[in-house]
Amino acid sequence: MHASRKPLIAGNWKMHYGGPAGVELAIACVRIAPKVPKVELVIAPPFTALAACAHECEGKGVAVAAQNFYPKDQGAFTGEVSAPMLKDAGCTWVIVGHSERRQYFGETDASVGEKTKVAIASKLPPIVCVGETLAERESGKTLEVVRRQVAAFLDFIAEAPGVAAIAYEPVWAIGTGKTAGPAEAEEVHAAIRAQLADRLPEVAEKTRILYGGSVKADNAKGLLGCANVDGALIGGASLDAASFGAIAEAAQGLT
Ligand code: PEP
Numbered sequence: 453m454h455a456s457r458k459p460l461i462a463g464n465w466k467m468h469y470g471g472p473a474g475v476e477l478a479i480a481c482v483r484i485a486p487k488v489p490k491v492e493l494v495i496a497p498p499f500t501a502l503a504a505c506a507h508e509c510e511g512k513g514v515a516v517a518a519q520n521f522y523p524k525d526q527g528a529f530t531g532e533v534s535a536p537m538l539k540d541a542g543c544t545w546v547i548v549g550h551s552e553r554r555q556y557f558g559e560t561d562a563s564v565g566e567k568t569k570v571a572i573a574s575k576l577p578p579i580v581c582v583g584e585t586l587a588e589r590e591s592g593k594t595l596e597v598v599r600r601q602v603a604a605f606l607d608f609i610a611e612a613p614g615v616a617a618i619a620y621e622p623v624w625a626i627g628t629g630k631t632a633g634p635a636e637a638e639e640v641h642a643a644i645r646a647q648l649a650d651r652l653p654e655v656a657e658k659t660r661i662l663y664g665g666s667v668k669a670d671n672a673k674g675l676l677g678c679a680n681v682d683g684a685l686i687g688g689a690s691l692d693a694a695s696f697g698a699i700a701e702a703a704q705g706l707t
Contacts (some may be wrong), residue, residue: 453676453677453678453679453681453682453683453703453706453707454679454680454682455707456657457658457660457682458490458491458492458660459490459491459492459660459676459682459683459703459704459706459707460491460492460494460617460660460662460682460683461488461491461492461493461494461683461684461686461696461699461700461703462493462494462495462496462517462545462547462579462617462619462662462683462684462685462686462690463481463494463495463496463686463687463690463691463696464496464519464547464550464664464685464686464687464690465477465495465496465497465498465519465690465691466498466519466552466687467498468498468691469497469498469501469691470497470498470499470500470501471500471501474497474498474500474501474504474505475501475504475505475508477495477497477691477693478495478497478501478504478505478508478509478514478516479508480693481493481495481509481514481693481696481697482508482509482512482513482514483693483697484514484693484696484697484700485512485513485514486513487697487700487701487704488697488700488701488703488704489513489704490703490704490707491683491700491703491704491707492515492683493513493514493515493700494514494515494516494517494545494579495509495514495515495516495517495690496516496517496518496519496545496547497516498519499518499519499533502516502518502538502541502542502543503541503542505542506541506542506543507542509542510542515544515545516541516542516543516544516545517543517544517545517546517547517579518533518538518541518543518545518546518547519546519547519550520533520546520547520548520550520553521533521534521535521538521546521548521567521571521576522534523535523566523567523569523570523571524570525574535570535571535574535576536574538576539574539575539576543576544576544577545576545577545578545579546571546576546577546578546579547578547579547581547619547685548564548567548568548571548578548579548580548581549563549564549567549568549580549581549582549601550581550621551581551583551621551623551626552626555623561600561601561603561604562604564580564601564604564605565604565605565608568580568605568608568609568616569605569608571616572608572609572611572612572615572616577615577616577617578616578617579616579617579618579619579662579685580605580609580616580617580618580619581618581619581621581664581685582598582601582602582618582619582620582621582644583598583601583619583620583621583622583623583626583664583665584597584598584622584623584624585597585623585624586623586624589622589624594622594640595639595640595643598620598640598643598644599643599644599647602618602644602647602648603647606647606648606651606655607651609648609655609659610648610651610652610655613652613654613655613657613658613659614654614655614657614658614659614660616659617659617660617661617662617682617683618644618659618660618661618662619661619662619663619664619685620637620640620641620644620661620662620663620664621663621664621665621685622640622665624665625664625665625666626664626665626666626687627666627687627688628665628666629666630665630666631665631666631667631668631671631675632663632665632675633674634674634675634677634678634681637663637675637678637681638678638679638680638681641661641663641678641680641681642679642680644661644680645659645661645680660682660683661680661681661682662681662682662683662684662685663675663676663678663681663683663684663685664684664685664686664687666688667684667685667686667689667699668689668695668699669689669695669698669699669702672684672698672699672702672703673702673705673706676702676703676706677706683703684699684703686699
């Protein structure tokens with residue numbers, strides 16, 4: 453972590469806790485906030501729980517993110533949800549391009565770029581996800597793939613330095629219990645920051661680059677201690693407030 457960037461700890465609840473149980477979890481996350489004043493906390497519940505969770509979190513040190521959105525303000529797009537609607541529901545962040553969306557819902561570098569552009573223009577800061585598959589890592593293509601994915605939205609984040617965050621999430625580490633070691637993570641994070649610096653030094657200085665992929669309380673400190681890791685995007689461990697809190701406290705301890 454670097455003193456100039458506030459650590460960001462975000463929980464991606466995926467398709468869990470979309471009703472009253474989500475509100476309970478949000479209330480438990482609110483209780484973490486006073487213990488980690490130097491950490492920015494974000495939770496990303498399913499759409500159905502966003503407004504209720506945002507209501508519980510408002511003014512209490514926990515921001516609410518959506519997990520996805522459609523990059524038009526309104527119209528005949530059955531089943532979709534727009535950035536203005538998410539802001540109305542109390543969201544102040546949106547996750548864009550999660551690998552599960554790329555894998556199961558046909559998202560591409562181009563659609564991730566478009567969503568990043570529209571999220572920033574809509575003043576709904578995106579956490580944009582990138583990361584290689586196991587096959588790509590094993591064939592030595594990790595940096596090539598991640599650079600290509602970042603290139604698809606770099607121009608848009610350069611227009612508002614520090615607004616967007618990037619999450620590096622190796623696909624093989626998501627939900628598998630396997631995690632990149634600190635050195636493996638740092639190599640990719642440093643490469644992303646160098647790519648941002650080539651475009652505009654201010655973007656490199658201000659953009660928080662989160663690590664994601666089986667982050668747990670017991671491996672958080674090692675990962676968050678890396679120079680270019682500015683926080684974490686957490687799936688499974690964010691569904692348990694004690695684990696999520698322990699990861700946030702690890703970040704707080706490194707500030
Ligand atoms: C994620 O969903 O972004 C994620 C990193 O999941 P997990 O922590 O469960 O690997």
